[in-house]
Amino acid sequence: MHTPASPQRLSKRRFLAQGAGLAAALAVPMAARAQQIVKLTIASSHPTTLPWVGLMSSLFVPEVNKRVAALGGNLRIEWREAYGGQLYKANATLSAVEQGITDIGWVFHNLEAAKMPLSQFGTVTPFTTDDVRIILDVANELNDSQPALKREWERNNAVFLGATGVDTYHLFTKNPIATYDDLRGRKISAPGSIGLWLKGSGAVAVDGSLTSYYTDIQTGVSEGAISIATGILPNKIYEVAPYITTVNIGGLYIGGMAMNRDSFGKLPAPVQQIVRDVGKEYSKTLGTTLMQRYETALKTMVEVGARQTPSVRLTNMSGGEREKWIRSMPNLAADWVKANSTRGPARDIVRAYMDGLRKRGVKPARDWDRELA
Numbered sequence: 001m002h003t004p005a006s007p008q009r010l011s012k013r014r015f016l017a018q019g020a021g022l023a024a025a026l027a028v029p030m031a032a033r034a035q036q037i038v039k040l041t042i043a044s045s046h047p048t049t050l051p052w053v054g055l056m057s058s059l060f061v062p063e064v065n066k067r068v069a070a071l072g073g074n075l076r077i078e079w080r081e082a083y084g085g086q087l088y089k090a091n092a093t094l095s096a097v098e099q100g101i102t103d104i105g106w107v108f109h110n111l112e113a114a115k116m117p118l119s120q121f122g123t124v125t126p127f128t129t130d131d132v133r134i135i136l137d138v139a140n141e142l143n144d145s146q147p148a149l150k151r152e153w154e155r156n157n158a159v160f161l162g163a164t165g166v167d168t169y170h171l172f173t174k175n176p177i178a179t180y181d182d183l184r185g186r187k188i189s190a191p192g193s194i195g196l197w198l199k200g201s202g203a204v205a206v207d208g209s210l211t212s213y214y215t216d217i218q219t220g221v222s223e224g225a226i227s228i229a230t231g232i233l234p235n236k237i238y239e240v241a242p243y244i245t246t247v248n249i250g251g252l253y254i255g256g257m258a259m260n261r262d263s264f265g266k267l268p269a270p271v272q273q274i275v276r277d278v279g280k281e282y283s284k285t286l287g288t289t290l291m292q293r294y295e296t297a298l299k300t301m302v303e304v305g306a307r308q309t310p311s312v313r314l315t316n317m318s319g320g321e322r323e324k325w326i327r328s329m330p331n332l333a334a335d336w337v338k339a340n341s342t343r344g345p346a347r348d349i350v351r352a353y354m355d356g357l358r359k360r361g362v363k364p365a366r367d368w369d370r371e372l373a
Contacts, residue, residue, distance in 0.1 A: 038271075039078045040263065043102035045093050046211065047084040049234035051289045052164040053106060056257065057081055060104075060282045067274045075271065090209045093255070098157045103263040104275075106164060109255040110192040111209070116152050117340050121349050122165075122253040123193045124336040127326050127365040128357055130168040132251030133287035138356035139163035139253040140283055146352065148344035158258040161279025164286060166228045167294040169194075169249035171317075172241040173224030174217055178315070180324045189213050189225035197226060197249060200328040213237050229297035230290060238301045244314045246298075247322060251290075257282060326365050333368035347372060 042061060048054040061079055068077055088096040093108045094115060095101075109119045121142075122135065129135065140163045143149050153160045171177050173186070184202030189212075195205030206222040210231045216222045217240040224241050225232075226249070232238055257279055264272060298314065305312025317325075333350050340346040354369040 036074045037076050037078050038267070039080070040103045041080040041082060041087075042104040043082040043087045043096065044106040045085050045088055045090040045096075045108070046106070047234070050210070051230060051293060052166075052286050053083055055282055055286055055289065056104075056106065057083065059285055060257070060278055063278045063281065064274055067278065068271060071270055071274075075268065085211070090211055094156055094158070097258050097260050100260045100262060102260070104161070104257065104259045107158065107255045107258045108191070108209070110194055110252075113193045115156055118148055118152050118344050118346060118349060119255075120193050120336065121346075121353050123196060124332040125350065125353060125364075125368045126169075126197055126249050126252075126329075126332070128250050128354075129362045129364070130248055130251055131362075132165045132167055132290050133284075134357060134360045134362060135251045135253050136163045136165045136283050136287045137360065138353060139165070139256075140280060141356060142349065142352055143256070146345075146349055148349065151344070153258060154261065157261045159261050159264045161257045161259055161276060162281075162283030162286075163253055163256045164283065165251055165253045165290070167230050167290045167297075168251050169197075169226050169228060170247050171224060171243075171245040172227050172232050172237060173243045173245065174241055175223065176243045176313070176315075177224075177245045177317075180317075180321045180328070186224065187222045189216055189222040189227075194226060194252075196332055197329070199330050199332070201325070210235050210237075214240055217241050229301070230293050233297040233301055238305050238312050239308060242305055242308065242310050242312045244298070244301065244312065246314065246316045247325070323365075329366075331368075331371050334372050337372060 042056055044053045044056060046053050048057055061081065065077060068075060082102070087101055090108060091111060093106060094112045097105045097107060109116045110123060113120055122139070143160050143163065177183065180201065183198070186203045187206050188198060188203045189206045189208040190198065191209045192207060195207065198205045206216065208216050208222065210227065213225045213227065214235060214237050217224060217237065225237065259275065264275070267275065302312050302314050337346045337350060350372065351369045354364065354367065357364065
């Protein structure tokens with residue numbers, strides 16, 4: 001015979017049932033939080049064959065994932081990787097980050113002198129050192145310590161993550177260059193403000209980038225380029241510019257990996273710190289990678305280029321001719337400081353950069369900061 005439950009027992013059952021229902025209800029948002037996904041796009045105008053782009057995919061993305069997972073929380077990043085100009089070209093590396101076309105991107109600030117004038121300090125101080133590891137170390141330091149440089153990124157709605165640079169610059173030309181005077185009248189490709197290095201030579205600077213040099217030289221728009229071995233090799237520019245003249249103009253800080261400020265602001269604080277930390281690690285690894293690849297790139301071009309006509313030929317500009325180039329340059333740093341006198345402490349930045357190099361053992365071929373008025 002069924003015995004009706006007492007009011008007390010019914011109340012207890014209702015309480016337990018309600019508790020179970022509440023637990024089940026709470027489990028839904030908990031499960032949803034466990035599956036929280038942040039979608040981020042990381043992109044570049046240039047292909048992954050270039051070290052500073054390749055490391056975005058092979059180092060930055062997986063290392064951020066690893067550190068986010070180590071937080072033990074409920075966040076996972078879902079990446080969309082779009083390199084090699086899939087989203088934008090070389091003339092839009094800054095605006096693509098600024099406008100949120102990509103959340104994270106490589107910014108080529110040498111093509112952005114109008115929007116990022118103070119970041120050009122490396123361009124106006126050539127012939128310092130071939131060691132890009134040192135250059136990147138100093139550039140990262142200055143972007144942390146110089147408020148004017150920080151503001152330059154912020155004004156363009158970007159958060160600086162880590163400096164990028166390139167190995168030392170040489171000449172890659174259609175015809176031989178034996179002396180500094182041989183540059184006179186030649187059309188030489190150079191990206192953005194790097195064309196300043198031809199001032200005083202009588203050569204004509206033709207704006208371009210690694211993605212345009214091959215066609216430009218092939219079609220006669222230019223007769224060669226001031227460029228880098230690690231970029232010339234993967235783009236096969238040696239096929240149309242087989243004469244390599246090593247000048248050792250120096251390595252260069254050319255920009256940085258940056259994140260859209262709005263996208264950055266939406267990340268939890270621990271993830272923001274991870275992104276910053278991995279950005280610096282990416283920059284350090286890039287410096288080491290470039291130094292390792294540089295000699296191999298030159299050697300490979302000579303070996304592979306031996307099978308083409310004309311074959312690739314590598315010669316060194318003599319010390320005397322190189323010195324002539326260095327001394328014939330106008331006072332680039334002083335001119336730049338004067339031009340940027342209303343935009344921030346350009347003079348302080350040049351001095352901090354040169355001091356940073358010297359503190360790391362560099363002996364510049366020209367002491368640009370000591371020529372400032």
